[in-house]
Amino acid sequence: MAGTGLDVEGWIAREGALSRVPAAFARVVDAARARIAESFDGGRLHSAYIYGSIPRGSAILGVSDLDLLLALRSEPTEADRAAATRIEQDLDESFPQIDGVGILLLSARTLLSELERYDLGFFVACLCSPLLGDDLADQLPRYRPTPLLARETNGDLSRALPKWRRQAAEANTDQQRKALSRIVARRIVRTGLTLVMPRWGGWTSDLSESAEAFGVYYPQRAEQMRRAAVVGRTPPPVPLVLHELIDDLGPWLAAEYVTVHGEKAARP
Structure with a gap:
């Protein structure tokens, strides 16, 4: 059984993209982008990402959840967590296409740190698709299955x-x-x-x-x-x-x- 998910040079390819979002979930993604932009202004939010089955194009109506990552310009606060919870509840209640919403909150500094280079850094660079802001993957290395x-x-x-x-x-x-x-x-x-x-x-x-x-x-x-x-x-x-x-x-x-x-x- 041969491995998959690599580009022609043997690096792990980014697995999702907004272009792969199924049409039935497009309004959900648009709403998520709008809610995030409303709740976190540019001084607080560095970038936002979507990951999971929706940007991979394999989501199932009424079964799949919506997974989001917000990279903040400093460490998350209780106010940030409360805002994320409101977004989760709002989206989950508004769209029957999804079964639950999860938002991860992390600082851009943590995501780019040396300690997280092969964990959260890999997660952002290979498993997350940019939704808002400047892509942190531009500041991260490429990865092989080592x-x-x-x-x-x-x-x-x-x-x-x-x-x-x-x-x-x-x-x-x-x-x-x-x-x-x-x-x-x-x-x-x-x-x-x-x-x-x-x-x-x-x-x-x-x-x-x-x-x-x-x-x-x-x-x-x-x-x-x-x-x-x-x-x-x-x-x-x-x-x-x-x-x-x-x-x-x-x-x-x-x-x-x-x-x-x-x-x-x-x-x-």
Whole structure:
């Protein structure tokens, strides 16, 4: 199975573009751009990005969520977070085409920092599509599917597991379980992909393709990863699903990851 997602020179290609947004989601993206511009003026906002299935052109009506990243000129404040929450709620309530909105808030300084060069920097340069402002990718390097990139993107899965266990124990509604299952499953599938990424020799954000690439190298866990890919797209509100992800596949994957690539550099 050959790796994909590279340009002719072997660099990881930027996977999304506004030109790939399906027509059914165009009004959603236009509204997001307008709401962001209204809520964050030029003195506060450096740039805004859209990522996920919508700019990749693979979004499903009524199922896919809208994912946005705002790069601010200084560290996010409580006022910034409140403004982002209002945008999330407004867009989610206004457009039945999407099932949820998530906005990440980070400073441009953090995104360009040396510590984040192979994590958030890679995220902006390769996985995010510019929506507003000057593109930070112009100040970032190009990336190949190397062990260094693998370590710094997902070498901290073990740190997420205790938080997910607490959230799973506290979840008491179907909506909470579905939301957590989606987050956990997507993270696990993408970690499975980056575990094998240097050997596979490519990049993809497609969950099914990621699971298949992983399964080539770990056939004994392939079926579990395929199930996780399904959960990442259409999560059921079933506690047993979370248990399998958090208490079985997740811990095994975290340990294997550290063995193969080492731990991600610690953050403050």
